[in-house]
Amino acid sequence: MELYKAPKEDIERHNNNKCCDEHKYDYCCPKSPCAYPILFECAQGTGVDIPKLDSSKAFAPRSLGCVTIDTSCLKNPVVKFDFDSVIKYKDKENDQPTTLIFGLFKTCDNRQEIPCGTWEFAITFTNTPLQELTTSFNFTHCECNSCPGCCTYTVKIIDAISDRGDEFSVCNTSLSVMAKSGH
Incomplete structure (x- = not known):
């Protein structure tokens, strides 16, 4: 058979x-x-401690995390990036503003890193011996009709400005990115 x-x-x-x-x-x-039709990627970032800022020394940028999304399938991608974190701050007898500057950078298809924007966290306490604060900090970045490709978005603290002795801790960082086709 x-x-x-x-x-x-x-x-x-x-x-x-x-x-x-x-x-x-x-x-x-x-x-x-x-x-x-809609892409979503997310990642937990790394925390960073910034002990005793000193205005006489140059600040070395610190990475807080990255997330990658591949928009190759999308036509004229519209991309929305979100960053969330918790900042713990200690002020040691300082009535001058203290500032952290966050930068968002993008690298697509293993090419050169491109700056997307900066965001500032600033705080001032007045005439008190020691102040501590825990607060949230977040920002959003949107790109319309961007080029399709595989892109990694990285958040860094690119500068910290203080007159003396302030301490920061940036923790519980979360990064997310969504993309869809544009018109």
Whole structure:
């Protein structure tokens, strides 16, 4: 008794349909085989302690985390980036403002890092021997009709400005990015 063999064309069609069902957008984006109309990526960042700021020394930038999103499948991507954190601050007898400057940078398809913007956290306490504060800090950045590609967004503290002795801790950092096709 001979077993039935399906014609070669039927087998290929079945395999192609199965593949198309499982990887509907594969033709569009080899980097992301299962892209959707709206993309979302998120990451937990790293915290950083900034002990005793000294205005006489240059500040070394510190990275707080990064998140990567692949918008290769999207036409004229609209991208929204969100950063959230908690800042713990100690002021040692200082009535001058103390400032942290956060920078957002983007690197797409392993090319050069591009600055996207800066955001400032500033605080001043007046004539008190020691003050402590814990507060949230966040910012949002939007890009319309950006170029499609695989992009990594990185948040850094790029500068800290203080006259003397202030201490910061930036913790509980969270980064998220959403993207969809634009018009």
